[in-house]
Amino acid sequence: RGKRAFIAGVADDNGYGWAIAKSLAAAGAEILVGTWVPALNIFETSLRRGKFDESRVLPDGSLMDITKVYPLDAIFDCPEHVPEDIKNNKRYAGSTKWTVKEVAESVKEDFGSIDILVHSLANGPEVIKPLLETSRNGYLAAISASSYSFVSLLKHFVPIMNPGGATISLTYIASEKIIPGYGGGMSSAKAALESDTRVLAFEAGRKHKIRVNTISAGPLRSRAAKAIGFIDMMIDYSLENAPLQKELSAEEVGNAAAFLASPLASAITGAVVYVDNGLNAMGVGV
Ligand code: NAI
Secondary structure, three states, X not given: OOOEEEEEOOOOOOOHHHHHHHHHHHOOOEEEEEEEHHHHHHHHHHHHOOOOOHHHEOOOOOEOOEEEEEEEOOOXXXXXXXXXXXXXXXXXXXXXXXXXXXXXXXXXXXXOOEEEEEEOOOOOOOOOOXXXXXXXXXXXXXXXXXXXXXXXXXXXXXXXXXXXXXXXXXXXXXXXXXXXXXXXXXXXXHHHXXXXXXXXXXXXXXXXXXXEEEEEEOOOXXXXXXXXXXXXXXXXXXHHXXXXXXXXXXXXXXXXXXXXXXXXXXXXXXXXXXXXXXXXXXXXXX
16 A cells, blocks of 8 residues: 655645655655645635646656645644634634644544654744744744644644654754744744654654654745745855755755655654755855
8 A cells, every 4th residue: 555645734836845745646655735724725726726737747747636635723733722713714714623633533534544744834923023022922823833733743643643654844944053034933943843853753653653853944935935035045045055056946855755754764763854955064154
């Protein structure tokens, strides 16, 4: 049987989640995605209308098939935690069962189990503010959406993951080095995500034989990255200073994720794997 993957954080064909889905599909995996509720409508409509068909093409010429799209809001664990204003929000009212617990239950009901879990989502409402000007709420929101969301996904999906399975998240070098402009507590959120990768590798490894790794990716012009506002500068900086002077493609991150999710990486867990043209290894720009 081929592997089954659930990829949380796909809402268009520009981001890392989409590229990871493609690489996994090219390797023969069945693809399920979790899409942020407010983005669900436009994503499903675009898929249906063939807007992504060009980007669905796999190396063998066939089109990536997304077996099912689940609405998801990873800042809520169960229906009891959803506040009234969200429940009654027009963008949420049209969908049901989008808390993490309910999505895991739905996937179990529909498919029984999965082998691969990918977390490709982040949100920091105050990301454009320096840390020194970030509010408590903004900081906590960044941690909730970008770090705890992974803990919650793992907590609820591990019970339906087959032993030998793998989980992957996406992180950024701002967790360990100063990257001015990556504010709002997002640098802190990525540091938490990387630390949790180690602890969760231990816990999920011992208990369920599940591997947990994170990819520290270089800059990509995704929707989320454009909202931060400095992405073109970061891409130029990397082009100038990285050991490999080429633009990073989402596919390169997708391929690394497919490797990490595969039996080829069966002894790799608790790792931060850099897929950034080597920029992390530089001490000074030259
Ligand atoms: P993206 O915009 O394609 O992906 C972010 C996704 O998160 C979007 O689909 C958005 O709808 C979803 N999302 C936001 N809040 C959510 C919530 N509460 N529940 C469920 N989904 C939610 O952008 P990108 O850049 O591909 O981001 C994917 C991951 O890659 C993120 O963790 C990001 O921090 C990381 N990353 C991105 C880099 C870049 O330069 N683009 C560099 C290094 C890491």
